[in-house]
Every structure is written in C-alpha cells, then in structure tokens.
Amino acid sequence: xxxxAAAFPRLLLLLLGPGALGLRLLxxxxxxxxxxxxxxxxxxxxxxxxxxxxxQVSTWTPSAPSVLDVHPDVFHDEGKLLxxxxxxxxxxxxxxIQYLRGVELAVLQVNNNRQICAQFDFQNNLPxxxxxxxxxxxxxxxxxxxxxGQMYQVTVHHLPKLGTSGDHNCKSTSYTVPDCKxxxxxxxxxxxxxxxxxEPSIDGESLDDSSLLVSFNPGMExxxxxxxxxxxxxxxxxxxxxxxxxxxxxSGQQHRVNVTxxxxxxxxxxxxxxxxxxxxxxxxxxDCLRHSAVIPCPSVAP
Ligand SMILES: *[C@@H]1O[C@H](CO)[C@@H](O)[C@H](O)[C@H]1NC(C)=O
Ligand SMILES: *[C@@H]1O[C@H](CO)[C@@H](O)[C@H](O)[C@H]1NC(C)=O
Ligand SMILES: *[C@@H]1O[C@H](CO)[C@@H](O)[C@H](O)[C@H]1NC(C)=O
Ligand SMILES: *[C@@H]1O[C@H](CO)[C@@H](O)[C@H](O)[C@H]1NC(C)=O
Numbered sequence: 001x002x003x004x005a006a007a008f009p010r011l012l013l014l015l016l017g018p019g020a021l022g023l024r025l026l027x028x029x030x031x032x033x034x035x036x037x038x039x040x041x042x043x044x045x046x047x048x049x050x051x052x053x054x055x056q057v058s059t060w061t062p063s064a065p066s067v068l069d070v071h072p073d074v075f076h077d078e079g080k081l082l083x084x085x086x087x088x089x090x091x092x093x094x095x096x097i098q099y100l101r102g103v104e105l106a107v108l109q110v111n112n113n114r115q116i117c118a119q120f121d122f123q124n125n126l127p128x129x130x131x132x133x134x135x136x137x138x139x140x141x142x143x144x145x146x147x148x149g150q151m152y153q154v155t156v157h158h159l160p161k162l163g164t165s166g167d168h169n170c171k172s173t174s175y176t177v178p179d180c181k182x183x184x185x186x187x188x189x190x191x192x193x194x195x196x197x198x199e200p201s202i203d204g205e206s207l208d209d210s211s212l213l214v215s216f217n218p219g220m221e222x223x224x225x226x227x228x229x230x231x232x233x234x235x236x237x238x239x240x241x242x243x244x245x246x247x248x249x250x251s252g253q254q255h256r257v258n259v260t261x262x263x264x265x266x267x268x269x270x271x272x273x274x275x276x277x278x279x280x281x282x283x284x285x286x287d288c289l290r291h292s293a294v295i296p297c298p299s300v301a302p
Contacts, residue, residue: 023109023152024145025116026084029077033143035120039127040137042102047119051104053160061169062100062158066092066136070154070175073142074188083177083188085144089156091137097126101159107144108153110174118143119159148191149179180289195219195281195288204229204275204295210266212295214275215258218248226278229261231270239270271297 025046027033035042053061073086087105091097102122108115118141131137146152157170178184180191187197200216207213214227225248230241244261248254276292 022112022145022147023107023114023116025118026075026077026082026143026145027118029075029143033141035139035141037139038132039124041123043121043123045119045121047104047117049104049106049115049117051119051157051159051161053163055163056160057163058099058160060096060099061160061162062096062098063092063094064158064167064169065089065156065171068154068156068171068173070152070173072178072182072184074184075142075145080189081187082145083148083185083190084142085146085152085154085175085177086140086142087144087154087156088138088140089171091126091139091158093129093136095129097129097137099160100126103139104155104157104159104161105141105144106153106155106157107146108155109147110151110153116144146177148177148182148185148188151176193283195279195284198279198281198289198291200277200279200291202275202277202291202293204273204293206271206273206295206298207260209268209271210263212261212263212273212275213258214244214261214277215256216277218250218254218257219279219281220251220253221281222247222249222251223282224248224280226280227259227261228276228278229263230274231263231266232272232274233267233269234272240264240266 033044035044067090069088071086073084074081075084103120104117106115106117126137151174153174155170155172162169180186180194180196185191198219202216205213212229225246227244227246231239233239240263242263246259273295274292276290278290279288281288
C-alpha cells in the first residue's frame with residue numbers, strides 16, 4: 001500500500017486545481033442566468049449573505065415562501081457536467097406580495113460550515129397576487145455547484161428581511177446530494193475524477209479452502225488494483241484477510257481479469273468472502289472509488 005501511495009503524490013489535487021471541488025456559484029457560466037419572467041424584471045447577483053434589510057428595519061415585509069423544493073441536477077459547463085442543486089420555490093398568494101423586493105438564496109455545506117449566497121433583485125413589483133395565467137408566482141435557481149454525497153442547508157429568504165422579532169420570512173430545508181454511485185451523478189466531473197465510470201462486476205469462486213478465484217472487468221487504462229479479501233464463518237466473526245496486488249498492463253477494451261488469491265491457513269468453515277477492489281487510476285490515484293462484493297458459502301452438494 002505504501003509503495004502504491006508514494007507513486008501518486010498529490011496527483012488528485014494537482015489535476016483538480018483550486019476551487020474545482022465544493023460549493024460554488026456558477027453565475028457567469030454561459031448562458032448567463034436570467035431571473036426575469038412574465039411581467040417581472042429581475043437581476044441576479046453574487047451576495048454576501050448580509051442583505052442591507054437586516055440593518056434598515058422595513059415597516060412592511062413580505063411573508064415567507066410557501067413551498068420550497070430542492071432536487072439534484074446537472075449543469076453543462078464547457079462540455080463538463082457539474083452537479084448542482086435545483087432550488088424551486090413559490091410565493092404565497094397574499095397581499096404581502098406587494099412588498100416583495102427580491103430573494104436571497106443561501107446554501108450552507110454542513111460538513112465545513114461554508115455558506116454562499118445569490119440574490120435576486122426585483123426591478124418592479126409583482127403586478128398581481130397570482131401570475132397572469134392564474135398560478136402562484138414560482139422561481140427556479142440551478143447555479144449552486146455542490147459535491148456529490150454532501151449535505152446542504154438551503155434557505156430562501158424573501159426581501160426585505162424582517163428586522164425585528166416575529167415570523168421570519170424565510171423557508172429552509174436540508175438536502176443530501178446523491179453520491180457518485182447514482183446513475184446521474186456518476187457522469188459529473190467530480191465523480192469521474194474518482195473513477196466513477198468503472199464498473200468492475202466483481203465475482204468470486206472458491207477453488208479450495210484457501211484460495212479464491214476473483215474476476216472483474218478492468219478499467220480502460222493499464223492500472224494497479226489492490227484486491228483485499230476477508231473470510232468469514234458467518235455474518236459477524238472474521239477469520240483471515242489478505243491483500244493481493246494485480247497489475248494490468250494492457251489498456252483499451254479488455255477481457256475479464258481472473259486472479260487467484262491465496263488465503264493462508266484458512267479454515268474450511270470460513271467459506272464466506274468479502275472482496276474489495278481499490279483501483280489506482282491516473283485521475284484519482286489513492287482516492288479512487290472502491291468496489292466490493294460478498295461471496296456466500298457454496299451451497300452443500302446433495
Ligand atoms: C432576461 O430575459 C428578458 C426576457 O425574459 C430580457 O428582456 C432581458 O434582457 C434578459 N436579461 C438579461 C440580463 O439577459
Ligand atoms: C462572487 O464573489 C466571489 C467571492 O466574493 C468572487 O470570487 C466571484 O468572482 C464573484 N462572482 C461574480 C459573478 O461576481
Ligand atoms: C413555474 O412552474 C411551472 C409549472 O410547474 C413550470 O413549468 C415553470 O418552469 C416554473 N417557472 C419557474 C421560473 O420556475
Ligand atoms: C477467466 O475465467 C473465465 C471463466 O471463469 C473465462 O471465461 C475467461 O476466459 C478467463 N479469462 C482469462 C483472461 O483467463
């Protein structure tokens with residue numbers, strides 16, 4: 001393991017460059033985001049999450065959004081797919097719509113407490129309590145880039161904010177982005193950088209008490225694979241474990257690989273195996289996604 005680790009020094013960080021991972025606002029990526037809609041002229045901008053209305057108390061403030069939904073989505077940026085949140089909300093149908101001047105959108109990444117914001121500035125008041133077609137006024141924003149597998153707190157604040165105590169005019173929800181095993185997420189750039197497109201379909205066959213034939217589909221490039229096998233007599237207890245390094249030298253479309261893994265002094269009863277394969281692809285080095293499979297004991301022959 002140490003030998004392999006030394007072969008990929010900080011490669012991942014070099015490839016990604018600064019700011020390529022994590023929470024980010026994609027406002028300037030083409031096409032520029034436009035928050036205008038029927039009868040509403042709206043401008044969108046970067047925000048410091050500290051709208052002036054905190055300080056200047058407004059006599060009248062609009063009520064909170066009535067509905068807030070968050071979904072996973074992807075954004076096409078120069079041929080790359082980026083994971084983003086699609087935030088959708090609706091404006092409550094009440095007279096407070098007359099005082100709605102804009103919206104602050106805040107996204108907090110829970111594991112590192114980092115928050116970024118975007119702001120909609122309405123250039124005119126909404127002309128009616130409902131949309132001209134009769135529905136509730138609704139909005140969508142899909143320019144917060146996020147990390148697969150991470151949890152976020154999403155808050156939509158109607159502006160001006162309530163400067164005094166009372167019912168805060170925001171709505172909040174927490175949302176966990178699907179991880180790189182998700183069929184949509186696995187095609188995004190941050191997932192592909194962990195080798196998410198590799199589908200090994202691991203299989204195992206017991207040859208005798210102390211050897212296991214492991215087979216899997218290798219990746220497209222020549223790479224090293226660390227095959228870790230653990231044997232068990234049942235669900236809980238563990239018997240032996242062993243690690244085998246396999247190096248595939250060919251690249252391109254390849255046949256399934258068969259590797260015989262020996263497990264020294266394994267007991268006959270320890271016939272259940274857990275196989276974990278860690279690939280070392282160039283793009284992800286030591287941080288590639290690992291895949292595993294469980295091989296049950298062979299059913300007793302009659
Ligand atoms: C946004 O779209 C409206 C039409 O819906 C258009 O009149 C306006 O120029 C657009 N604004 C920007 C900044 O592109
Ligand atoms: C938004 O703010 C961030 C940090 O303050 C800055 O790096 C970025 O360039 C700004 N983006 C736009 C579109 O103004
Ligand atoms: C508002 O909702 C309608 C119906 O669900 C949808 O088709 C439309 O795209 C939404 N508009 C915005 C700006 O989110
Ligand atoms: C691996 O084993 C399977 C059957 O178990 C066989 O069909 C295949 O040809 C073997 N592959 C190699 C590269 O030996």
